[in-house]
Amino acid sequence: MTEGDGRVTDLTPGAAVASATAALRPKLRGWLHAGVFPLVLAGGIVLICLAPTTGTALACAVFAVASWLLFGVSGIYHTGNWSPKWKAVLRRFDHTNIFLIIAGTYTPVSVTLLDRSEAHLLLALAWTGALLGIGFRMFWLTAPRWVYVPCYIALGWAALFFLPEFLHTGGVAVMVLIIVGGLLYSLGALIYGLKKPDFSPRWFGFHELFHALTIAAFSCHYIAVAISVMDVRRR
Numbered sequence: 205m206t207e208g209d210g211r212v213t214d215l216t217p218g219a220a221v222a223s224a225t226a227a228l229r230p231k232l233r234g235w236l237h238a239g240v241f242p243l244v245l246a247g248g249i250v251l252i253c254l255a256p257t258t259g260t261a262l263a264c265a266v267f268a269v270a271s272w273l274l275f276g277v278s279g280i281y282h283t284g285n286w287s288p289k290w291k292a293v294l295r296r297f298d299h300t301n302i303f304l305i306i307a308g309t310y311t312p313v314s315v316t317l318l319d320r321s322e323a324h325l326l327l328a329l330a331w332t333g334a335l336l337g338i339g340f341r342m343f344w345l346t347a348p349r350w351v352y353v354p355c356y357i358a359l360g361w362a363a364l365f366f367l368p369e370f371l372h373t374g375g376v377a378v379m380v381l382i383i384v385g386g387l388l389y390s391l392g393a394l395i396y397g398l399k400k401p402d403f404s405p406r407w408f409g410f411h412e413l414f415h416a417l418t419i420a421a422f423s424c425h426y427i428a429v430a431i432s433v434m435d436v437r438r439r
């Protein structure tokens with residue numbers, strides 16, 4: 205078949221589905237996360253190597269692996285043209301990685317900023333919440349956004365109860381970075397939930413804005429973790 209501009213179109217069903225999906229998707233979908241992945245990879249390695257104790261190095265490794273999975277899988281999932289079967293598998297991982305990054309961020313924050321009993325409490329809370337959330341997203345992939353987005357928000361904002369400790373041990377800069385990171389993630393979740401603002405559906409839609417905000421939020425938390433980890437030796 206010939207289109208108006210004289211090009212011949214491939215009309216096999218597979219090509220039709222692939223081109224329809226590609227046409228619907230903003231051109232930058234996935235490229236932000238794929239683009240920052242090398243930085244996130246390097247940043248994680250630097251953090252693990254500079255951690256002053258075995259405990260902090262392990263906590264940084266948990267944080268690093270969660271960030272590699274988050275940005276790596278998202279980059280692969282959002283940039284590729286996957287068959288419906290692979291798409292469902294990658295989508296599951298993409299969504300469960302959000303719970304992993306929440307608990308993964310709590311891990312070095314708890315280990316470096318809280319006393320032992322408080323750290324155990326927050327880690328138990330964060331990882332139980334994350335594992336429940338992962339189970340929920342694995343088995344109910346088609347759950348509506350208003351069901352699962354509040355789960356991310358609730359688990360993330362459980363940190364509020366520990367803010368006085370973060371301030372006391374980490375100082376103002378660390379506490380502000382943790383709060384700003386949380387606000388940026390939450391703003392992203394809100395935009396993802398509402399599907400707006402959708403600035404440029406062709407190039408940079410609401411989903412890309414959400415991805416950009418996750419990068420900004422992660423950067424804040426990465427700096428907070430780096431400061432806290434380096435400070436452990438001083439304390």
Ligand SMILES: [Zn+2]
Binds near residue numbers: 278282411415
């Ligand atoms: Zn996404």
